[in-house]
Amino acid sequence: MRRIAARIDEVVESQVHRVIAIDQISDSWTPDIRYLVLVNEKSEIEEVVKLRSAGLTNIGWIESADIEIDDVVVPQAKKSVAIVLYRANDLHHSLLMTNQCNSYCLMCSQPPTKQNDSWLVREAIDVIRHIRISPVVLGLSGGEPLLLGSALRTVIDEIHRNHPNTKIEVLTNGRLFSDRVIAKAVLDELGNYVSWLVPLYGHADFIHDFVVQSPGAFDETIAGLLVLQEHKQPVQLRIVLIEPVLQILDELSSFIGRNLAFIREVALMACEPIGFALANREHCEVDLNDWEAQLVAAAKIFRRAKIPYLFMNAPLCSLPKILWADSHKSISDWKNVYTEECEKCSVKESCSGLFSWHETGWKPAKVKAIEETIA
Numbered sequence: 001m002r003r004i005a006a007r008i009d010e011v012v013e014s015q016v017h018r019v020i021a022i023d024q025i026s027d028s029w030t031p032d033i034r035y036l037v038l039v040n041e042k043s044e045i046e047e048v049v050k051l052r053s054a055g056l057t058n059i060g061w062i063e064s065a066d067i068e069i070d071d072v073v074v075p076q077a078k079k080s081v082a083i084v085l086y087r088a089n090d091l092h093h094s095l096l097m098t099n100q101c102n103s104y105c106l107m108c109s110q111p112p113t114k115q116n117d118s119w120l121v122r123e124a125i126d127v128i129r130h131i132r133i134s135p136v137v138l139g140l141s142g143g144e145p146l147l148l149g150s151a152l153r154t155v156i157d158e159i160h161r162n163h164p165n166t167k168i169e170v171l172t173n174g175r176l177f178s179d180r181v182i183a184k185a186v187l188d189e190l191g192n193y194v195s196w197l198v199p200l201y202g203h204a205d206f207i208h209d210f211v212v213q214s215p216g217a218f219d220e221t222i223a224g225l226l227v228l229q230e231h232k233q234p235v236q237l238r239i240v241l242i243e244p245v246l247q248i249l250d251e252l253s254s255f256i257g258r259n260l261a262f263i264r265e266v267a268l269m270a271c272e273p274i275g276f277a278l279a280n281r282e283h284c285e286v287d288l289n290d291w292e293a294q295l296v297a298a299a300k301i302f303r304r305a306k307i308p309y310l311f312m313n314a315p316l317c318s319l320p321k322i323l324w325a326d327s328h329k330s331i332s333d334w335k336n337v338y339t340e341e342c343e344k345c346s347v348k349e350s351c352s353g354l355f356s357w358h359e360t361g362w363k364p365a366k367v368k369a370i371e372e373t374i375a
Protein backbone atom coordinates (compact mmCIF):
# COMPACT_ATOMS: atom_id res chain seq x y z
CA MET A 1 0.00 0.00 0.00
CA ARG A 2 1.41 3.34 -1.04
CA ARG A 3 0.20 6.84 -0.22
CA ILE A 4 0.71 9.16 -3.14
CA ALA A 5 0.28 12.94 -3.16
CA ALA A 6 -2.43 13.97 -5.61
CA ARG A 7 -4.87 16.76 -6.41
CA ILE A 8 -8.30 15.13 -6.43
CA ASP A 9 -11.78 16.04 -7.53
CA GLU A 10 -13.61 17.14 -4.35
CA VAL A 11 -16.82 15.29 -5.20
CA VAL A 12 -15.30 11.80 -5.34
CA GLU A 13 -15.84 9.61 -2.32
CA SER A 14 -13.14 7.74 -0.47
CA GLN A 15 -13.86 4.42 -2.17
CA VAL A 16 -12.03 2.12 -4.57
CA HIS A 17 -11.59 3.63 -8.07
CA ARG A 18 -9.88 2.61 -11.30
CA VAL A 19 -7.61 5.22 -12.88
CA ILE A 20 -8.42 5.80 -16.54
CA ALA A 21 -7.31 8.06 -19.40
CA ILE A 22 -9.87 10.50 -20.74
CA ASP A 23 -9.83 8.90 -24.20
CA GLN A 24 -10.60 5.45 -22.71
CA ILE A 25 -13.95 6.46 -21.25
CA SER A 26 -16.10 5.86 -24.33
CA ASP A 27 -14.78 2.29 -24.73
CA SER A 28 -14.42 1.28 -21.08
CA TRP A 29 -17.19 2.95 -19.10
CA THR A 30 -19.63 0.72 -17.23
CA PRO A 31 -21.99 1.85 -14.48
CA ASP A 32 -20.69 -0.56 -11.81
CA ILE A 33 -17.05 0.65 -11.78
CA ARG A 34 -15.87 3.92 -10.22
CA TYR A 35 -13.40 5.85 -12.40
CA LEU A 36 -10.82 8.55 -11.78
CA VAL A 37 -9.63 10.24 -14.94
CA LEU A 38 -5.91 11.03 -14.78
CA VAL A 39 -5.73 14.66 -15.89
CA ASN A 40 -2.92 16.96 -16.89
CA GLU A 41 -4.83 19.99 -18.12
CA LYS A 42 -7.70 22.19 -17.07
CA SER A 43 -9.60 21.25 -20.24
CA GLU A 44 -9.60 17.58 -19.17
CA ILE A 45 -11.03 18.50 -15.77
CA GLU A 46 -13.75 20.47 -17.55
CA GLU A 47 -14.53 17.47 -19.73
CA VAL A 48 -14.91 15.21 -16.68
CA VAL A 49 -17.25 17.75 -15.05
CA LYS A 50 -19.28 17.88 -18.28
CA LEU A 51 -19.56 14.09 -18.44
CA ARG A 52 -20.72 13.99 -14.85
CA SER A 53 -23.39 16.61 -15.48
CA ALA A 54 -24.51 14.45 -18.41
CA GLY A 55 -25.21 11.57 -15.98
CA LEU A 56 -21.90 9.67 -15.65
CA THR A 57 -21.91 10.03 -11.89
CA ASN A 58 -19.23 7.38 -11.32
CA ILE A 59 -16.46 9.55 -12.78
CA GLY A 60 -14.08 11.99 -11.11
CA TRP A 61 -10.58 13.26 -11.81
CA ILE A 62 -7.16 12.96 -10.23
CA GLU A 63 -3.91 14.81 -10.97
CA SER A 64 -0.62 13.28 -9.88
CA ALA A 65 2.76 12.55 -11.39
CA ASP A 66 2.95 9.26 -9.49
CA ILE A 67 -0.38 7.69 -10.39
CA GLU A 68 -0.67 5.61 -13.55
CA ILE A 69 -3.45 4.46 -15.83
CA ASP A 70 -5.15 1.25 -14.56
CA ASP A 71 -3.94 1.73 -10.99
CA VAL A 72 -6.65 0.98 -8.45
CA VAL A 73 -6.73 3.64 -5.75
CA VAL A 74 -8.74 5.03 -2.88
CA PRO A 75 -8.75 8.84 -3.18
CA GLN A 76 -8.75 11.04 -0.10
CA ALA A 77 -9.58 14.38 -1.66
CA LYS A 78 -9.45 16.43 1.55
CA LYS A 79 -5.98 15.12 2.37
CA SER A 80 -4.77 15.41 -1.25
CA VAL A 81 -3.65 11.79 -1.10
CA ALA A 82 -4.45 8.61 -3.02
CA ILE A 83 -3.90 5.19 -1.46
CA VAL A 84 -2.67 2.85 -4.20
CA LEU A 85 -4.08 -0.62 -3.56
CA TYR A 86 -3.10 -2.08 -6.92
CA ARG A 87 -0.29 -0.76 -9.12
CA ALA A 88 -0.95 -2.07 -12.62
CA ASN A 89 2.69 -1.83 -13.72
CA ASP A 90 4.14 -3.75 -10.78
CA LEU A 91 5.44 -7.27 -11.32
CA HIS A 92 4.18 -8.48 -7.95
CA HIS A 93 0.64 -7.87 -6.77
CA SER A 94 -1.01 -8.67 -3.47
CA LEU A 95 -4.07 -7.79 -1.43
CA LEU A 96 -4.13 -7.56 2.35
CA MET A 97 -6.89 -9.77 3.79
CA THR A 98 -6.53 -9.03 7.50
CA ASN A 99 -4.03 -7.71 10.02
CA GLN A 100 -5.09 -10.26 12.62
CA CYS A 101 -3.01 -13.39 13.15
CA ASN A 102 -2.93 -16.49 15.34
CA SER A 103 0.89 -16.57 15.36
CA TYR A 104 3.39 -14.01 16.61
CA CYS A 105 6.51 -14.76 14.55
CA LEU A 106 9.85 -13.40 15.74
CA MET A 107 10.48 -11.82 12.33
CA CYS A 108 6.92 -10.85 11.33
CA SER A 109 7.21 -8.05 8.77
CA GLN A 110 3.66 -6.88 9.43
CA PRO A 111 2.98 -7.19 13.16
CA PRO A 112 -0.60 -8.29 13.80
CA THR A 113 -3.30 -6.13 15.33
CA LYS A 114 -6.45 -7.16 17.22
CA GLN A 115 -8.95 -4.73 15.71
CA ASN A 116 -11.86 -6.00 13.65
CA ASP A 117 -10.75 -5.31 10.07
CA SER A 118 -13.37 -7.30 8.17
CA TRP A 119 -13.79 -4.23 5.91
CA LEU A 120 -10.53 -5.33 4.26
CA VAL A 121 -12.36 -8.26 2.64
CA ARG A 122 -15.01 -5.94 1.18
CA GLU A 123 -12.27 -3.62 -0.03
CA ALA A 124 -10.32 -6.52 -1.60
CA ILE A 125 -13.41 -7.66 -3.51
CA ASP A 126 -13.93 -4.12 -4.72
CA VAL A 127 -10.28 -3.93 -5.87
CA ILE A 128 -10.63 -7.26 -7.71
CA ARG A 129 -13.64 -5.86 -9.62
CA HIS A 130 -11.74 -2.67 -10.48
CA ILE A 131 -8.62 -4.34 -11.90
CA ARG A 132 -8.80 -3.96 -15.68
CA ILE A 133 -5.95 -6.15 -16.93
CA SER A 134 -5.80 -9.47 -15.12
CA PRO A 135 -2.47 -10.00 -13.34
CA VAL A 136 -0.54 -13.22 -13.95
CA VAL A 137 -0.36 -13.80 -10.20
CA LEU A 138 -2.28 -12.16 -7.37
CA GLY A 139 -1.18 -12.77 -3.77
CA LEU A 140 -3.46 -12.75 -0.73
CA SER A 141 -1.67 -11.93 2.49
CA GLY A 142 -2.19 -10.98 6.12
CA GLY A 143 -2.03 -11.36 9.06
CA GLU A 144 -3.49 -14.82 8.70
CA PRO A 145 -5.99 -15.12 5.82
CA LEU A 146 -7.44 -18.42 7.14
CA LEU A 147 -8.92 -16.50 10.09
CA LEU A 148 -11.47 -15.30 7.55
CA GLY A 149 -12.79 -18.83 7.02
CA SER A 150 -15.36 -18.96 4.23
CA ALA A 151 -14.81 -15.25 3.45
CA LEU A 152 -11.36 -16.21 2.14
CA ARG A 153 -13.02 -18.63 -0.27
CA THR A 154 -15.38 -15.82 -1.35
CA VAL A 155 -12.36 -13.67 -2.23
CA ILE A 156 -10.69 -16.54 -4.10
CA ASP A 157 -13.89 -17.23 -6.05
CA GLU A 158 -14.27 -13.53 -6.85
CA ILE A 159 -10.74 -13.39 -8.25
CA HIS A 160 -11.34 -16.51 -10.35
CA ARG A 161 -14.68 -15.18 -11.65
CA ASN A 162 -13.23 -11.80 -12.68
CA HIS A 163 -9.76 -12.99 -13.71
CA PRO A 164 -10.00 -16.66 -14.73
CA ASN A 165 -6.39 -16.88 -15.92
CA THR A 166 -4.86 -15.35 -12.80
CA LYS A 167 -2.95 -17.65 -10.45
CA ILE A 168 -3.66 -16.96 -6.79
CA GLU A 169 -1.05 -17.30 -4.04
CA VAL A 170 -2.23 -17.35 -0.43
CA LEU A 171 0.36 -16.62 2.22
CA THR A 172 -0.87 -18.56 5.27
CA ASN A 173 0.60 -20.30 8.30
CA GLY A 174 -1.75 -23.18 7.42
CA ARG A 175 -2.61 -23.87 11.07
CA LEU A 176 -6.36 -23.51 10.68
CA PHE A 177 -6.51 -26.16 7.97
CA SER A 178 -6.23 -28.56 10.91
CA ASP A 179 -9.83 -27.49 11.62
CA ARG A 180 -12.00 -29.64 9.33
CA VAL A 181 -14.82 -27.07 9.16
CA ILE A 182 -12.49 -24.30 7.96
CA ALA A 183 -10.67 -26.68 5.60
CA LYS A 184 -13.96 -27.69 4.00
CA ALA A 185 -15.19 -24.10 3.69
CA VAL A 186 -12.00 -23.00 1.95
CA LEU A 187 -10.86 -26.04 0.00
CA ASP A 188 -13.91 -28.02 -1.10
CA GLU A 189 -13.96 -28.35 -4.90
CA LEU A 190 -11.28 -25.71 -5.25
CA GLY A 191 -9.48 -25.80 -8.61
CA ASN A 192 -5.74 -25.87 -9.11
CA TYR A 193 -5.33 -22.13 -9.65
CA VAL A 194 -4.43 -21.46 -6.00
CA SER A 195 -1.01 -22.05 -4.42
CA TRP A 196 -0.51 -22.05 -0.67
CA LEU A 197 2.66 -20.44 0.69
CA VAL A 198 3.17 -21.97 4.13
CA PRO A 199 6.11 -21.26 6.47
CA LEU A 200 7.80 -24.08 8.34
CA TYR A 201 10.62 -23.22 10.73
CA GLY A 202 11.53 -26.49 12.34
CA HIS A 203 11.56 -30.25 12.19
CA ALA A 204 10.03 -30.41 15.66
CA ASP A 205 7.67 -28.36 17.81
CA PHE A 206 10.30 -26.84 20.12
CA ILE A 207 11.84 -24.80 17.33
CA HIS A 208 8.85 -24.02 15.08
CA ASP A 209 6.66 -23.04 18.04
CA PHE A 210 9.46 -20.83 19.39
CA VAL A 211 9.91 -19.00 16.06
CA VAL A 212 6.17 -18.40 15.63
CA GLN A 213 5.76 -17.79 19.40
CA SER A 214 2.71 -20.06 19.55
CA PRO A 215 2.58 -23.37 21.43
CA GLY A 216 0.95 -26.12 19.35
CA ALA A 217 1.64 -24.36 16.04
CA PHE A 218 3.96 -27.06 14.66
CA ASP A 219 1.40 -29.86 15.06
CA GLU A 220 -1.33 -27.69 13.53
CA THR A 221 0.88 -26.65 10.61
CA ILE A 222 1.83 -30.24 9.80
CA ALA A 223 -1.84 -31.29 10.06
CA GLY A 224 -2.74 -28.37 7.78
CA LEU A 225 -0.13 -29.38 5.21
CA LEU A 226 -1.55 -32.90 5.15
CA VAL A 227 -5.03 -31.50 4.58
CA LEU A 228 -3.67 -29.50 1.63
CA GLN A 229 -2.13 -32.71 0.27
CA GLU A 230 -5.49 -34.48 0.68
CA HIS A 231 -7.10 -31.74 -1.43
CA LYS A 232 -4.31 -31.96 -4.01
CA GLN A 233 -3.41 -28.31 -3.48
CA PRO A 234 0.05 -27.04 -4.51
CA VAL A 235 2.19 -25.89 -1.57
CA GLN A 236 5.32 -23.76 -1.43
CA LEU A 237 7.00 -24.27 1.94
CA ARG A 238 8.74 -21.14 3.18
CA ILE A 239 11.79 -21.10 5.42
CA VAL A 240 12.96 -17.71 6.66
CA LEU A 241 16.69 -17.77 7.26
CA ILE A 242 17.00 -16.42 10.79
CA GLU A 243 19.54 -17.68 13.28
CA PRO A 244 17.48 -20.30 15.18
CA VAL A 245 16.30 -21.76 11.85
CA LEU A 246 19.77 -21.77 10.30
CA GLN A 247 20.99 -23.70 13.35
CA ILE A 248 18.65 -26.61 12.48
CA LEU A 249 18.41 -26.10 8.71
CA ASP A 250 20.00 -29.48 8.07
CA GLU A 251 17.43 -31.33 10.24
CA LEU A 252 14.56 -29.27 8.83
CA SER A 253 15.59 -29.97 5.22
CA SER A 254 15.90 -33.69 5.95
CA PHE A 255 12.49 -33.67 7.69
CA ILE A 256 10.90 -32.05 4.63
CA GLY A 257 12.66 -34.48 2.28
CA ARG A 258 11.47 -37.48 4.29
CA ASN A 259 7.95 -36.46 5.29
CA LEU A 260 6.68 -33.69 3.03
CA ALA A 261 7.86 -34.79 -0.39
CA PHE A 262 4.43 -33.92 -1.86
CA ILE A 263 5.06 -30.18 -1.67
CA ARG A 264 5.69 -28.31 -4.92
CA GLU A 265 8.81 -26.45 -3.78
CA VAL A 266 10.72 -24.94 -0.88
CA ALA A 267 11.56 -21.24 -0.73
CA LEU A 268 14.55 -20.31 1.43
CA MET A 269 14.13 -16.63 2.22
CA ALA A 270 16.42 -13.98 3.66
CA CYS A 271 14.68 -12.13 6.49
CA GLU A 272 12.97 -8.83 5.75
CA PRO A 273 14.53 -6.32 8.18
CA ILE A 274 11.34 -4.65 9.33
CA GLY A 275 8.56 -5.10 11.90
CA PHE A 276 9.22 -7.58 14.70
CA ALA A 277 12.53 -8.57 13.08
CA LEU A 278 13.94 -5.22 14.26
CA ALA A 279 12.79 -5.92 17.80
CA ASN A 280 14.25 -9.44 17.71
CA ARG A 281 17.47 -8.52 16.02
CA GLU A 282 19.55 -10.95 18.06
CA HIS A 283 17.65 -13.82 16.40
CA CYS A 284 16.94 -12.31 12.99
CA GLU A 285 20.05 -10.42 11.88
CA VAL A 286 22.41 -12.83 10.16
CA ASP A 287 25.12 -12.55 7.54
CA LEU A 288 24.26 -15.29 5.04
CA ASN A 289 27.92 -15.54 4.06
CA ASP A 290 28.53 -17.04 7.52
CA TRP A 291 26.00 -19.81 6.81
CA GLU A 292 27.22 -20.87 3.39
CA ALA A 293 27.85 -24.49 4.43
CA GLN A 294 24.31 -24.87 5.82
CA LEU A 295 22.72 -23.34 2.69
CA VAL A 296 24.70 -25.59 0.35
CA ALA A 297 23.86 -28.64 2.47
CA ALA A 298 20.14 -27.81 2.45
CA ALA A 299 20.18 -27.41 -1.33
CA LYS A 300 21.86 -30.79 -1.63
CA ILE A 301 19.20 -32.45 0.54
CA PHE A 302 16.37 -30.96 -1.53
CA ARG A 303 18.05 -31.99 -4.78
CA ARG A 304 18.47 -35.51 -3.47
CA ALA A 305 14.80 -35.59 -2.37
CA LYS A 306 13.84 -34.22 -5.82
CA ILE A 307 12.07 -31.26 -4.21
CA PRO A 308 12.52 -28.04 -6.20
CA TYR A 309 13.90 -25.18 -4.09
CA LEU A 310 14.75 -21.53 -4.58
CA PHE A 311 16.32 -18.67 -2.67
CA MET A 312 14.34 -15.48 -2.24
CA ASN A 313 15.33 -11.98 -1.06
CA ALA A 314 18.96 -13.12 -1.10
CA PRO A 315 21.28 -10.96 -3.23
CA LEU A 316 23.79 -12.95 -5.25
CA CYS A 317 26.72 -11.65 -3.20
CA SER A 318 25.12 -13.23 -0.12
CA LEU A 319 25.17 -16.70 -1.70
CA PRO A 320 27.99 -18.97 -2.86
CA LYS A 321 28.26 -19.12 -6.64
CA ILE A 322 27.02 -22.72 -6.68
CA LEU A 323 23.59 -21.42 -5.53
CA TRP A 324 23.27 -18.42 -7.86
CA ALA A 325 21.13 -20.30 -10.36
CA ASP A 326 18.63 -21.05 -7.56
CA SER A 327 18.24 -17.42 -6.60
CA HIS A 328 15.02 -15.66 -7.53
CA LYS A 329 14.25 -11.95 -7.98
CA SER A 330 11.48 -11.88 -5.44
CA ILE A 331 11.37 -8.50 -3.73
CA SER A 332 8.28 -6.51 -4.70
CA ASP A 333 9.14 -3.64 -7.04
CA TRP A 334 8.23 -0.87 -4.62
CA LYS A 335 10.40 -2.30 -1.80
CA ASN A 336 13.39 -3.16 -4.00
CA VAL A 337 16.63 -1.15 -4.10
CA TYR A 338 20.28 -1.55 -5.05
CA THR A 339 23.24 0.20 -3.45
CA GLU A 340 26.00 2.30 -5.01
CA GLU A 341 28.24 -0.79 -4.91
CA CYS A 342 25.67 -2.61 -7.10
CA GLU A 343 26.32 -0.16 -9.97
CA LYS A 344 29.76 -1.78 -10.42
CA CYS A 345 28.34 -5.31 -10.28
CA SER A 346 28.29 -7.51 -13.37
CA VAL A 347 25.32 -9.61 -12.17
CA LYS A 348 23.00 -6.80 -11.09
CA GLU A 349 20.39 -7.72 -13.72
CA SER A 350 20.01 -11.19 -12.21
CA CYS A 351 20.21 -10.12 -8.57
CA SER A 352 17.26 -9.67 -6.22
CA GLY A 353 18.88 -6.60 -4.66
CA LEU A 354 17.83 -5.45 -1.20
CA PHE A 355 14.77 -4.38 0.70
CA SER A 356 14.56 -0.60 0.68
CA TRP A 357 14.47 -0.61 4.49
CA HIS A 358 17.85 -2.29 4.82
CA GLU A 359 19.20 1.15 5.83
CA THR A 360 17.25 1.07 9.11
CA GLY A 361 17.70 -2.68 9.46
CA TRP A 362 20.51 -4.68 7.90
CA LYS A 363 21.69 -6.32 4.71
CA PRO A 364 21.62 -10.14 4.37
CA ALA A 365 25.39 -9.99 3.81
CA LYS A 366 28.04 -7.39 3.07
CA VAL A 367 27.17 -6.01 -0.39
CA LYS A 368 30.13 -6.65 -2.67
CA ALA A 369 30.16 -6.10 -6.43
CA ILE A 370 30.76 -9.26 -8.43
CA GLU A 371 33.07 -9.11 -11.44
CA GLU A 372 32.33 -12.42 -13.13
CA THR A 373 29.19 -13.38 -15.02
CA ILE A 374 26.65 -16.11 -14.34
CA ALA A 375 27.48 -19.28 -16.25
Ligand code: SF4
Nearest residue numbers: 315317342345351368
Ligand atom coordinates in the same frame (compact mmCIF):
# COMPACT_ATOMS: atom_id res chain seq x y z
S1 SF4 B 1 26.60 -6.10 -5.37
FE1 SF4 B 1 24.46 -5.56 -5.51
S2 SF4 B 1 23.82 -6.28 -7.53
FE2 SF4 B 1 25.75 -7.31 -7.05
S3 SF4 B 1 25.20 -9.22 -6.11
FE3 SF4 B 1 25.48 -7.78 -4.42
S4 SF4 B 1 23.46 -6.89 -4.06
FE4 SF4 B 1 23.39 -7.90 -6.05
